[in-house]
Amino acid sequence: MERHEAVEWLGETERARNRTRVVSRRVWFPLLLFGVITMGTVPLYPGGPLNGVSSSRSYVGAFFVSHPERLSLYWLLASAGGYLATALYFWWQDRRSGVAIRWQPFVIVGVALYALLIAVSPEGLSLIGLPWRISPWFHVGDLFIRGLTPILTIALGLLVLAAFQRSVSFAAYSLGFVGLALLVNLYDLGNITYRMGLGDHGVGANVVTAGGALLLGGVGFAVAARRRG
Amino acid sequence: MSHPAQDLDEVVHQRNRLAILAILGEAHKAEFTFLRESLDLTGGNLSRHLQVLEDAGLIHIEKGYEGRRPRTWARITREGRRALSRELRTLKAVVRSLEGSPALSERS
Numbered sequence: 001m002e003r004h005e006a007v008e009w010l011g012e013t014e015r016a017r018n019r020t021r022v023v024s025r026r027v028w029f030p031l032l033l034f035g036v037i038t039m040g041t042v043p044l045y046p047g048g049p050l051n052g053v054s055s056s057r058s059y060v061g062a063f064f065v066s067h068p069e070r071l072s073l074y075w076l077l078a079s080a081g082g083y084l085a086t087a088l089y090f091w092w093q094d095r096r097s098g099v100a101i102r103w104q105p106f107v108i109v110g111v112a113l114y115a116l117l118i119a120v121s122p123e124g125l126s127l128i129g130l131p132w133r134i135s136p137w138f139h140v141g142d143l144f145i146r147g148l149t150p151i152l153t154i155a156l157g158l159l160v161l162a163a164f165q166r167s168v169s170f171a172a173y174s175l176g177f178v179g180l181a182l183l184v185n186l187y188d189l190g191n192i193t194y195r196m197g198l199g200d201h202g203v204g205a206n207v208v209t210a211g212g213a214l215l216l217g218g219v220g221f222a223v224a225a226r227r228r229g
Numbered sequence: 230m231s232h233p234a235q236d237l238d239e240v241v242h243q244r245n246r247l248a249i250l251a252i253l254g255e256a257h258k259a260e261f262t263f264l265r266e267s268l269d270l271t272g273g274n275l276s277r278h279l280q281v282l283e284d285a286g287l288i289h290i291e292k293g294y295e296g297r298r299p300r301t302w303a304r305i306t307r308e309g310r311r312a313l314s315r316e317l318r319t320l321k322a323v324v325r326s327l328e329g330s331p332a333l334s335e336r337s
Contacts, residue, residue: 020251
């Protein structure tokens with residue numbers, strides 16, 4: 001084989017790969033959808049510093065939310081709808097474009113983590129016949145205080161999707177988002193802004209930041225896919 | 230020392246079959262029509278290449294129906310991924326080994 005031939009073949013292979021990548025780029029959809037879903041919870045979280053403890057609790061935690069049942073119901077219905085819409089969109093795109101991507105793990109991991117979240121709540125444990133008193137064993141540290149665990153389930157689902165996408169940029173984004181989800185769940189951005197002298201903007205600030213990151217990511221990946229297409 | 234071109238695999242070392250593997254390497258699976266249009270091949274030609282790759286265990290073919298429409302999907306196997314990266318490595322080695330050779334400089 002001659003050099004010019006090898007160069008030509010390598011070029012053709014790269015072009016074929018690029019064409020396929022362009023056609024199969026559709027991660028913007030779940031990012032935008034879950035960004036909108038997350039932003040929809042903003043009115044349900046307190047906007048100022050945390051004070052008082054709610055008398056009732058929910059599977060998402062949310063000890064400081066005045067109506068945790070509403071928050072739980074919203075997250076449950078919106079997430080179920082979000083995963084269903086994502087599955088339908090990816091399924092339709094697979095058939096329309098003729099290039100299928102591995103999207104199923106995103107939906108499976110998201111739904112499984114969500115089911116686990118509900119199962120280890122006091123109500124969930126009662127439902128499956130286990131004493132609710134063991135629920136603190138599962139509710140590790142600060143993870144459940146702010147009621148932001150659904151954001152962590154979205155982040156871990158995206159990380160799994162990235163593992164199957166073979167896209168460095170999406171993998172980097174997903175890792176960053178998992179970091180943000182852990183930060184808002186375990187530390188609270190309010191603590192950071194307070195230390196910086198910018199005041200405590202409450203749990204709502206965490207939700208706006210996470211939702212904003214999802215929306216921005218969705219727009220960014222959609223624009224990138226359009227440009228390359 | 231042997232020339233890197235001696236490591237080329239006969240099954241993969243064919244323009245269209247290499248491109249098929251490259252496309253399948255980027256997706257979970259690809260449909261027959263997408264492959265045919267992307268590679269600008271006739272249906273019969275593509276079928277023959279897919280058959281060669283499947284016989285070598287480099288891809289897996291799924292045939293089915295969507296409504297009344299027949300659909301054929303191809304998926305790369307683990308061995309197929311290995312063969313693809315081997316071939317690409319060898320091609321790059323060929324390019325490197327012949328870099329700066331006078332005959333090639335004349336050609337370019």
